[in-house]
Amino acid sequence: MRRYRLGMDGREFVIDVQELGSDRFEVTVGDQTYQVALSGDEDMPDAVITPGMQATLAGSAAARSPMAAVAAPNPARGGEAAALPPARSASKESGGGVASLNAPMPGVILELHVQAGDVVTRGQQVAVLDAMKMHNFIGAPRAGTIAEVCVAAGQAVGHGDAILRFAPD
Numbered sequence: 001m002r003r004y005r006l007g008m009d010g011r012e013f014v015i016d017v018q019e020l021g022s023d024r025f026e027v028t029v030g031d032q033t034y035q036v037a038l039s040g041d042e043d044m045p046d047a048v049i050t051p052g053m054q055a056t057l058a059g060s061a062a063a064r065s066p067m068a069a070v071a072a073p074n075p076a077r078g079g080e081a082a083a084l085p086p087a088r089s090a091s092k093e094s095g096g097g098v099a100s101l102n103a104p105m106p107g108v109i110l111e112l113h114v115q116a117g118d119v120v121t122r123g124q125q126v127a128v129l130d131a132m133k134m135h136n137f138i139g140a141p142r143a144g145t146i147a148e149v150c151v152a153a154g155q156a157v158g159h160g161d162a163i164l165r166f167a168p169d
Contacts, residue, residue: 023122040142098141100150100165103157107131112153114164118146127151127163138163 004015016028023038111128114120120140127138147167151157 021123098166099168100162101126101138101141103129103159103161103163104136104138105129105131106158107136107156109151109153109155109157109163110135112149112151114146114149116146116148120144120146129157142166144169 001016001018004017006013006015013029018026020026020035025036025038027034027036107129108131109127110130112126114126120126121143122141123139125137126140129136129138145167146164148165150162150164157163
């Protein structure tokens with residue numbers, strides 16, 4: 001489970017997120033619990049998020065595309081679905097999904113489970129990254145066809161280095 005504390009308009013919100021599957025989550029906001037299905041996501045390469053700083057984005061609003069989620073109430077807790085803001089569509093340049101999978105932290109690639117031409121599903125394990133003697137299983141951020149594997153087993157990578165690239169949809 002992951003807990004987020006968000007400050008907004010002088011109020012603090014505590015949000016607990018429990019992953020139920022590769023694209024399903026249980027999200028608790030205050031005393032309301034929702035079953036949430038992730039319907040899409042993408043990296044925003046122009047986003048700069050630093051703890052304690054405001055997030056900034058380069059480019060126009062049309063170039064931004066946040067992930068969209070669909071919330072359903074959790075009958076076990078008597079929750080009602082919250083109204084979510086409408087999702088903005090992805091720019092035509094982005095193709096609606098991430099173009100590459102980047103290293104989430106510095107480390108060494110121990111294993112690769114895909115090669116160019118493979119078709120993967122969202123969440124499918126594609127690599128194992130060793131960081132500080134911990135094995136981190138890296139999953140595909142979306143379904144698609146692998147266009148290029150950018151690393152080899154045993155190769156050191158830095159935070160943000162491309163591990164693989166997806167073929168355009």
